[in-house]
Amino acid sequence: MGPRWKGKGAEAKALAEPMSEIVSQLQSSLTRSDSQGLLSGCSVLLEAGAEQTELLNRSCFGRPVITAEKDKQWFQLSMEEAFYLCHSLGCLKIVGEDNHLKNDEELWQYMKSRRETFPDFYMAYSHLRIKNWVVRSGSQYGVDFVAYRHHPALVHSEYAVLVLSEENENANGRLRVWSDFDCTIRLCGSVAKTLLVIHINKNGHGATTPLCLKKYSVEERTITRWSAEQCREVQTPETSSK
Numbered sequence: 457m458g459p460r461w462k463g464k465g466a467e468a469k470a471l472a473e474p475m476s477e478i479v480s481q482l483q484s485s486l487t488r489s490d491s492q493g494l495l496s497g498c499s500v501l502l503e504a505g506a507e508q509t510e511l512l513n514r515s516c517f518g519r520p521v522i523t524a525e526k527d528k529q530w531f532q533l534s535m536e537e538a539f540y541l542c543h544s545l546g547c548l549k550i551v552g553e554d555n556h557l558k559n560d561e562e563l564w565q566y567m568k569s570r571r572e573t574f575p576d577f578y579m580a581y582s583h584l585r586i587k588n589w590v591v592r593s594g595s596q597y598g599v600d601f602v603a604y605r606h607h608p609a610l611v612h613s614e615y616a617v618l619v620l621s622e623e624n625e626n627a628n629g630r631l632r633v634w635s636d637f638d639c640t641i642r643l644c645g646s647v648a649k650t651l652l653v654i655h656i657n658k659n660g661h662g663a664t665t666p667l668c669l670k671k672y673s674v675e676e677r678t679i680t681r682w683s684a685e686q687c688r689e690v691q692t693p694e695t696s697s698k
Contacts, residue, residue, distance in 0.1 A: 479515050584603055
């Protein structure tokens with residue numbers, strides 16, 4: 457379907473400011489400030505300074521939280537975003553509700569306890585983020601994630617993402633029968649997105665520790681709707697009248 461840029465100059469701006477560079481700047485900023493997030497249910501709260509607020513917004517990590525504190529800006533990170541910053545980029549420390557610092561193993565167990573499918577969703581999230589896609593929640597479209605080529609202010613999302621795995625094939629309750637495929641593809645088409653199914657194969661390694669992620673493999677499949685009205689041959693007036 458291709459990228460749909462928002463306005464004149466959007467593509468040029470995205471090319472001039474690659475997402476990989478913006479994320480690298482955020483990584484450096486969080487590391488220098490020894491930033492710490494606070495576990496809060498199924499999310500992580502992060503207090504950000506002026507520089508980090510700009511970088512978090514530009515790199516599309518978290519969502520700003522409106523508070524009465526005018527001199528502070530807080531961001532709410534999803535579990536996938538927080539673990540990516542902590543485990544994959546190594547630039548964020550996370551404190552539990554007991555005010556003790558969580559290591560990767562403890563954080564992994566906590567997030568698994570909050571959502572059984574977290575290992576699959578995190579693997580899919582990190583797989584796309586590493587490829588410099590901007591990944592956001594897809595709940596408003598009935599999918600797990602949506603993927604943007606760059607910042608949502610510059611371009612519309614291209615992919616509606618569903619996450620499946622060998623162990624939890626129907627964990628998200630979709631794509632059980634062909635009618636599920638048809639409905640989902642029709643919905644994606646109506647909002648100009650391509651359905652991307654990411655299948656996580658654990659290769660028999662389970663999900664006991666975050667080290668298992670290195671053993672996982674990822675299979676990507678895009679699914680589109682075939683229309684019988686699309687003819688394989690160009691019809692001439694003579695052939696169409698026969």
